[in-house]
Amino acid sequence: MASSLNKTQIIGNLTRDPEVRQTPTGQTVATIGVATNRKWKNKAGEPQEDVEFHNVVVWGKLAEICQQYLKKGGKVYFEGRLKTRNWEDPDGKKNYRTEIVAENMIMLDSRGAGSVAPAAAEQSSAASSPAPAAQKAPPPVEEEVKIDDLPF
Numbered sequence: 001m002a003s004s005l006n007k008t009q010i011i012g013n014l015t016r017d018p019e020v021r022q023t024p025t026g027q028t029v030a031t032i033g034v035a036t037n038r039k040w041k042n043k044a045g046e047p048q049e050d051v052e053f054h055n056v057v058v059w060g061k062l063a064e065i066c067q068q069y070l071k072k073g074g075k076v077y078f079e080g081r082l083k084t085r086n087w088e089d090p091d092g093k094k095n096y097r098t099e100i101v102a103e104n105m106i107m108l109d110s111r112g113a114g115s116v117a118p119a120a121a122e123q124s125s126a127a128s129s130p131a132p133a134a135q136k137a138p139p140p141v142e143e144e145v146k147i148d149d150l151p152f
Contacts, residue, residue, distance in 0.1 A: 006081040008100055010054060011108065012036035014074050018058075020067040030063035032056040032070065034078065055099040056080070062105060069107060079104040
């Protein structure tokens with residue numbers, strides 16, 4: 001049996017605040033826009049830049065964390081898998097959208113410094129001590145996404 005790999009990692013800046021909603025089954029889902037850029041010099045030595053825009057989908061507890069901590073312009077790392085979904089619009093035209101279904105997230109900008117994920121905040125408040133100032137982001141949250149929960 002042949003094996004395959006569908007894994008992507010991006011570091012970029014949020015193009016908008018996360019948009020969070022609930023599915024009809026009560027599952028939390030966030031959609032997030034991320035821009036990545038690449039810089040190089042052409043043959044004439046002139047600086048060039050290319051920007052790519054990515055659509056990221058985050059589920060469950062991680063979606064709630066993204067809503068709470070991520071803001072437009074912030075630098076973030078996402079790790080996940082690519083998923084292309086398709087649908088037909090009312091005119092009968094077939095549409096496609098490739099998204100990153102994120103499984104891990106790390107905040108990389110200084111605005112996230114000192115922030116802790118809700119579970120870590122409960123532990124630190126139970127110990128009556130604040131989170132260490134050197135902590136830059138909450139640890140990545142891993143949550144199993146069930147195929148039956150996906151709306152596409």
